[in-house]
Amino acid sequence: MRTGSIPLADLPGGFDLQSTVESGQTFRWEREGPDPETDRAHGSDAWYATVFDGEVVRARRSADALEWESTTDAEPVLRARLRLDEDLAAVREGASDDPIVRAAYERYPGMRLVDDPFFDCLVSFVCSAQMRVERIREMQATLRARYGEPIEADGRTYHAFPTPAALAAAGETELRECGLGYRAPYVARTAEMVASGEWTAADVRADDLETTRERLCEFVGVGEKVADCVALFSLGHLEAVPLDTWIRRAVREHFPACARDDYASTSRAIREAFGPLAGYTQTYVFHYLRHAE
Protein backbone atom coordinates (compact mmCIF):
# COMPACT_ATOMS: atom_id res chain seq x y z
CA MET A 1 0.00 0.00 0.00
CA ARG A 2 1.20 3.45 -0.86
CA THR A 3 0.77 6.22 1.66
CA GLY A 4 0.53 9.96 1.44
CA SER A 5 -0.44 13.04 3.32
CA ILE A 6 -2.16 16.25 2.28
CA PRO A 7 -1.56 19.13 4.70
CA LEU A 8 -4.80 20.70 5.87
CA ALA A 9 -3.11 24.06 5.42
CA ASP A 10 -3.09 23.38 1.66
CA LEU A 11 -6.88 22.91 1.59
CA PRO A 12 -8.64 26.27 1.41
CA GLY A 13 -11.08 26.41 4.30
CA GLY A 14 -9.74 23.21 5.90
CA PHE A 15 -11.24 19.75 5.83
CA ASP A 16 -13.19 17.43 8.11
CA LEU A 17 -13.47 13.83 6.93
CA GLN A 18 -16.00 12.54 9.43
CA SER A 19 -18.72 15.09 8.77
CA THR A 20 -18.07 14.95 5.04
CA VAL A 21 -18.59 11.19 4.71
CA GLU A 22 -21.13 10.71 7.51
CA SER A 23 -23.52 13.53 6.74
CA GLY A 24 -25.82 11.51 4.49
CA GLN A 25 -24.34 12.64 1.16
CA THR A 26 -22.42 9.47 0.46
CA PHE A 27 -22.76 5.90 1.71
CA ARG A 28 -19.60 4.39 0.22
CA TRP A 29 -17.15 5.08 3.09
CA GLU A 30 -16.85 2.49 5.85
CA ARG A 31 -15.54 3.63 9.17
CA GLU A 32 -12.93 1.30 10.65
CA GLY A 33 -13.22 1.32 14.40
CA PRO A 34 -15.65 2.63 16.99
CA ASP A 35 -18.23 5.32 16.50
CA PRO A 36 -16.51 8.62 17.34
CA GLU A 37 -19.85 9.86 18.68
CA THR A 38 -19.84 7.28 21.45
CA ASP A 39 -16.12 6.73 21.90
CA ARG A 40 -13.99 9.82 22.25
CA ALA A 41 -11.09 8.08 23.93
CA HIS A 42 -8.78 8.19 20.94
CA GLY A 43 -6.54 11.03 19.87
CA SER A 44 -7.03 11.30 16.13
CA ASP A 45 -10.02 10.65 13.88
CA ALA A 46 -11.02 7.20 12.65
CA TRP A 47 -9.89 5.60 9.42
CA TYR A 48 -12.44 5.33 6.63
CA ALA A 49 -12.16 2.95 3.66
CA THR A 50 -13.71 2.92 0.22
CA VAL A 51 -13.01 1.75 -3.34
CA PHE A 52 -12.68 4.02 -6.37
CA ASP A 53 -12.10 2.51 -9.81
CA GLY A 54 -10.98 -0.81 -8.35
CA GLU A 55 -8.44 0.79 -6.02
CA VAL A 56 -8.76 0.64 -2.24
CA VAL A 57 -8.48 4.01 -0.54
CA ARG A 58 -8.18 4.43 3.22
CA ALA A 59 -8.10 7.86 4.76
CA ARG A 60 -8.16 9.66 8.06
CA ARG A 61 -7.76 13.18 9.23
CA SER A 62 -4.96 13.79 11.70
CA ALA A 63 -4.38 17.02 13.56
CA ASP A 64 -2.81 18.77 10.59
CA ALA A 65 -3.26 16.59 7.51
CA LEU A 66 -5.46 14.27 5.50
CA GLU A 67 -3.52 10.99 5.57
CA TRP A 68 -4.21 8.27 3.03
CA GLU A 69 -3.19 4.71 2.26
CA SER A 70 -4.05 3.11 -1.05
CA THR A 71 -3.28 0.53 -3.72
CA THR A 72 -2.45 3.52 -5.95
CA ASP A 73 -1.67 7.22 -5.70
CA ALA A 74 -4.90 8.34 -4.07
CA GLU A 75 -4.32 12.06 -3.90
CA PRO A 76 -5.93 12.95 -7.25
CA VAL A 77 -9.07 10.90 -6.58
CA LEU A 78 -9.36 12.27 -3.06
CA ARG A 79 -9.03 15.82 -4.31
CA ALA A 80 -11.73 15.21 -6.91
CA ARG A 81 -14.21 13.07 -4.97
CA LEU A 82 -14.05 15.15 -1.79
CA ARG A 83 -13.82 18.49 -3.59
CA LEU A 84 -10.67 19.32 -1.66
CA ASP A 85 -9.65 22.18 -3.94
CA GLU A 86 -12.87 24.08 -3.50
CA ASP A 87 -12.50 27.24 -1.42
CA LEU A 88 -14.65 26.40 1.57
CA ALA A 89 -14.11 29.80 3.14
CA ALA A 90 -15.60 31.39 0.05
CA VAL A 91 -18.51 28.94 0.09
CA ARG A 92 -19.27 29.84 3.67
CA GLU A 93 -18.82 33.52 2.93
CA GLY A 94 -21.31 33.32 0.07
CA ALA A 95 -23.96 31.56 2.13
CA SER A 96 -26.97 33.43 3.44
CA ASP A 97 -26.67 35.11 6.82
CA ASP A 98 -29.56 33.39 8.59
CA PRO A 99 -29.12 32.21 12.19
CA ILE A 100 -29.62 28.53 11.46
CA VAL A 101 -27.35 28.65 8.41
CA ARG A 102 -24.63 30.37 10.39
CA ALA A 103 -24.98 27.86 13.22
CA ALA A 104 -24.74 24.91 10.82
CA TYR A 105 -21.57 26.20 9.16
CA GLU A 106 -20.01 26.91 12.55
CA ARG A 107 -20.91 23.49 13.91
CA TYR A 108 -19.14 21.50 11.15
CA PRO A 109 -16.06 23.41 10.00
CA GLY A 110 -14.30 21.72 7.08
CA MET A 111 -17.30 19.71 5.87
CA ARG A 112 -17.32 19.48 2.07
CA LEU A 113 -19.72 18.28 -0.57
CA VAL A 114 -18.75 15.00 -2.23
CA ASP A 115 -18.62 14.21 -5.93
CA ASP A 116 -19.66 10.55 -5.94
CA PRO A 117 -19.70 8.15 -8.89
CA PHE A 118 -23.04 8.43 -10.70
CA PHE A 119 -24.42 4.90 -10.46
CA ASP A 120 -23.46 4.44 -6.81
CA CYS A 121 -25.10 7.72 -5.90
CA LEU A 122 -28.19 6.91 -7.95
CA VAL A 123 -28.71 3.52 -6.29
CA SER A 124 -28.02 4.89 -2.81
CA PHE A 125 -30.68 7.54 -3.10
CA VAL A 126 -33.21 5.23 -4.75
CA CYS A 127 -32.74 3.19 -1.57
CA SER A 128 -33.05 6.28 0.61
CA ALA A 129 -36.84 6.64 0.29
CA GLN A 130 -38.38 6.55 3.77
CA MET A 131 -35.16 5.25 5.26
CA ARG A 132 -32.92 6.57 8.01
CA VAL A 133 -29.38 7.54 7.10
CA GLU A 134 -27.86 4.75 9.20
CA ARG A 135 -29.97 2.13 7.45
CA ILE A 136 -29.17 3.48 3.99
CA ARG A 137 -25.53 3.02 4.90
CA GLU A 138 -26.19 -0.57 6.00
CA MET A 139 -28.11 -1.35 2.81
CA GLN A 140 -25.24 -0.09 0.62
CA ALA A 141 -22.74 -2.11 2.68
CA THR A 142 -24.87 -5.21 2.09
CA LEU A 143 -25.03 -4.55 -1.66
CA ARG A 144 -21.24 -4.14 -1.80
CA ALA A 145 -20.60 -7.28 0.25
CA ARG A 146 -22.92 -9.44 -1.86
CA TYR A 147 -22.52 -8.04 -5.36
CA GLY A 148 -19.38 -5.90 -5.38
CA GLU A 149 -16.05 -7.04 -6.77
CA PRO A 150 -13.84 -8.23 -3.89
CA ILE A 151 -10.43 -6.60 -3.70
CA GLU A 152 -7.64 -7.90 -1.49
CA ALA A 153 -5.41 -5.28 0.06
CA ASP A 154 -3.21 -5.39 3.12
CA GLY A 155 -4.58 -8.78 4.17
CA ARG A 156 -8.16 -7.55 4.12
CA THR A 157 -10.98 -7.90 1.64
CA TYR A 158 -12.71 -4.77 0.43
CA HIS A 159 -15.63 -4.57 -1.97
CA ALA A 160 -16.21 -2.18 -4.82
CA PHE A 161 -19.71 -0.86 -5.37
CA PRO A 162 -21.62 -3.32 -7.59
CA THR A 163 -21.72 -2.67 -11.31
CA PRO A 164 -25.08 -1.93 -12.98
CA ALA A 165 -24.93 -5.39 -14.60
CA ALA A 166 -24.36 -7.07 -11.24
CA LEU A 167 -27.39 -5.43 -9.63
CA ALA A 168 -29.51 -6.04 -12.72
CA ALA A 169 -28.55 -9.72 -12.62
CA ALA A 170 -29.35 -9.93 -8.92
CA GLY A 171 -32.98 -9.14 -9.63
CA GLU A 172 -35.85 -7.99 -7.49
CA THR A 173 -36.19 -11.10 -5.32
CA GLU A 174 -32.57 -11.21 -4.21
CA LEU A 175 -32.52 -7.45 -3.65
CA ARG A 176 -35.49 -7.80 -1.32
CA GLU A 177 -33.38 -10.26 0.67
CA CYS A 178 -30.87 -7.43 1.10
CA GLY A 179 -33.50 -5.60 3.08
CA LEU A 180 -34.41 -3.12 0.37
CA GLY A 181 -38.13 -3.69 0.85
CA TYR A 182 -40.36 -2.11 -1.78
CA ARG A 183 -37.31 -0.34 -3.25
CA ALA A 184 -35.97 -3.66 -4.59
CA PRO A 185 -37.81 -3.49 -7.95
CA TYR A 186 -36.85 0.18 -8.27
CA VAL A 187 -33.15 -0.65 -7.91
CA ALA A 188 -33.43 -3.67 -10.19
CA ARG A 189 -35.10 -1.71 -12.99
CA THR A 190 -32.86 1.34 -12.63
CA ALA A 191 -29.80 -0.93 -12.71
CA GLU A 192 -31.13 -2.51 -15.92
CA MET A 193 -31.52 0.92 -17.47
CA VAL A 194 -27.96 1.96 -16.62
CA ALA A 195 -26.59 -1.44 -17.63
CA SER A 196 -28.16 -0.98 -21.05
CA GLY A 197 -25.76 1.88 -21.62
CA GLU A 198 -28.47 4.29 -22.77
CA TRP A 199 -28.30 6.42 -19.61
CA THR A 200 -24.77 7.53 -18.81
CA ALA A 201 -23.92 10.35 -16.42
CA ALA A 202 -22.90 12.46 -19.41
CA ASP A 203 -26.25 11.81 -21.11
CA VAL A 204 -28.26 12.63 -18.02
CA ARG A 205 -26.41 15.75 -16.99
CA ALA A 206 -27.49 19.04 -18.52
CA ASP A 207 -26.16 22.52 -17.81
CA ASP A 208 -29.37 23.54 -16.11
CA LEU A 209 -30.68 21.75 -13.07
CA GLU A 210 -34.29 21.59 -14.28
CA THR A 211 -33.38 19.54 -17.35
CA THR A 212 -31.07 17.29 -15.35
CA ARG A 213 -33.84 16.66 -12.83
CA GLU A 214 -36.32 15.79 -15.58
CA ARG A 215 -33.93 13.25 -17.07
CA LEU A 216 -33.12 11.72 -13.68
CA CYS A 217 -36.83 11.25 -13.02
CA GLU A 218 -36.92 8.79 -15.94
CA PHE A 219 -35.24 6.24 -13.67
CA VAL A 220 -37.53 4.01 -11.66
CA GLY A 221 -37.68 5.04 -8.03
CA VAL A 222 -36.41 8.54 -8.76
CA GLY A 223 -38.70 11.48 -8.04
CA GLU A 224 -37.88 15.16 -7.69
CA LYS A 225 -36.21 14.83 -4.29
CA VAL A 226 -33.94 11.90 -5.18
CA ALA A 227 -33.16 13.55 -8.50
CA ASP A 228 -31.94 16.66 -6.68
CA CYS A 229 -29.72 14.51 -4.45
CA VAL A 230 -28.10 12.80 -7.43
CA ALA A 231 -27.72 16.14 -9.23
CA LEU A 232 -26.05 17.61 -6.15
CA PHE A 233 -23.86 14.75 -4.94
CA SER A 234 -22.72 13.25 -8.24
CA LEU A 235 -23.48 15.58 -11.15
CA GLY A 236 -22.02 18.81 -9.84
CA HIS A 237 -25.23 20.81 -9.55
CA LEU A 238 -24.18 22.62 -6.39
CA GLU A 239 -27.26 24.83 -6.59
CA ALA A 240 -29.67 21.92 -6.04
CA VAL A 241 -31.68 21.91 -2.81
CA PRO A 242 -33.26 18.50 -2.16
CA LEU A 243 -36.46 18.91 -0.13
CA ASP A 244 -36.58 16.07 2.35
CA THR A 245 -38.51 15.97 5.61
CA TRP A 246 -35.77 17.85 7.48
CA ILE A 247 -35.40 20.66 4.97
CA ARG A 248 -39.17 20.94 4.64
CA ARG A 249 -39.33 21.44 8.36
CA ALA A 250 -36.56 24.05 8.15
CA VAL A 251 -38.54 25.87 5.46
CA ARG A 252 -41.65 25.74 7.60
CA GLU A 253 -39.99 26.88 10.80
CA HIS A 254 -37.18 29.13 9.63
CA PHE A 255 -38.04 30.26 6.07
CA PRO A 256 -41.86 30.42 5.91
CA ALA A 257 -41.66 33.00 3.12
CA CYS A 258 -40.16 30.29 0.87
CA ALA A 259 -43.03 27.84 1.36
CA ARG A 260 -44.90 27.11 -1.89
CA ASP A 261 -47.53 24.52 -2.81
CA ASP A 262 -45.35 22.36 -5.04
CA TYR A 263 -41.84 20.92 -4.86
CA ALA A 264 -40.19 22.77 -7.74
CA SER A 265 -41.19 26.28 -6.70
CA THR A 266 -40.43 25.70 -3.02
CA SER A 267 -37.02 24.33 -3.95
CA ARG A 268 -36.41 27.32 -6.20
CA ALA A 269 -37.41 29.76 -3.46
CA ILE A 270 -35.17 28.22 -0.82
CA ARG A 271 -32.38 27.99 -3.39
CA GLU A 272 -32.54 31.75 -3.87
CA ALA A 273 -32.63 32.26 -0.13
CA PHE A 274 -29.55 30.10 0.44
CA GLY A 275 -27.42 31.67 -2.30
CA PRO A 276 -25.59 30.43 -5.44
CA LEU A 277 -24.10 27.33 -3.79
CA ALA A 278 -27.39 26.51 -2.10
CA GLY A 279 -26.64 22.79 -2.11
CA TYR A 280 -23.74 23.34 0.25
CA THR A 281 -25.97 25.20 2.67
CA GLN A 282 -28.68 22.59 2.33
CA THR A 283 -26.24 19.85 3.30
CA TYR A 284 -24.93 21.77 6.29
CA VAL A 285 -28.45 22.54 7.53
CA PHE A 286 -29.56 18.93 6.99
CA HIS A 287 -26.63 17.55 8.98
CA TYR A 288 -27.05 20.19 11.67
CA LEU A 289 -30.77 19.64 12.15
CA ARG A 290 -30.38 15.88 12.23
CA HIS A 291 -27.87 16.02 15.10
CA ALA A 292 -27.83 19.31 16.96
CA GLU A 293 -30.74 21.63 17.76
Add this chain to the structure above:
DNA sequence: ATCCAGGATGTAT
Protein backbone atom coordinates in the same frame (compact mmCIF):
# COMPACT_ATOMS: atom_id res chain seq x y z
C1' DA B 1 -48.95 -1.43 19.46
C1' DT B 2 -48.37 2.70 16.77
C1' DC B 3 -45.53 5.85 14.49
C1' DC B 4 -41.75 7.25 11.66
C1' DA B 5 -37.73 7.21 8.42
C1' DG B 6 -33.30 12.03 3.10
C1' DG B 7 -40.39 9.41 -1.10
C1' DA B 8 -42.08 7.27 -5.28
C1' DT B 9 -45.67 5.09 -7.80
C1' DG B 10 -50.28 3.94 -9.46
C1' DT B 11 -54.90 5.37 -9.62
C1' DA B 12 -58.88 8.24 -9.34
C1' DT B 13 -60.47 12.89 -9.62
Add this chain to the structure above:
DNA sequence: ATACATCATGGA
Protein backbone atom coordinates in the same frame (compact mmCIF):
# COMPACT_ATOMS: atom_id res chain seq x y z
C1' DA C 1 -52.15 18.95 -12.31
C1' DT C 2 -53.60 17.35 -7.66
C1' DA C 3 -55.16 14.09 -3.76
C1' DC C 4 -54.75 9.69 -1.85
C1' DA C 5 -53.58 4.92 -0.58
C1' DT C 6 -49.93 1.83 -0.81
C1' DC C 7 -45.47 0.20 -0.78
C1' DA C 8 -41.12 -3.19 3.26
C1' DT C 9 -38.41 -2.93 7.12
C1' DG C 10 -36.48 -1.98 11.60
C1' DG C 11 -36.09 0.97 15.55
C1' DA C 12 -38.16 3.84 19.15
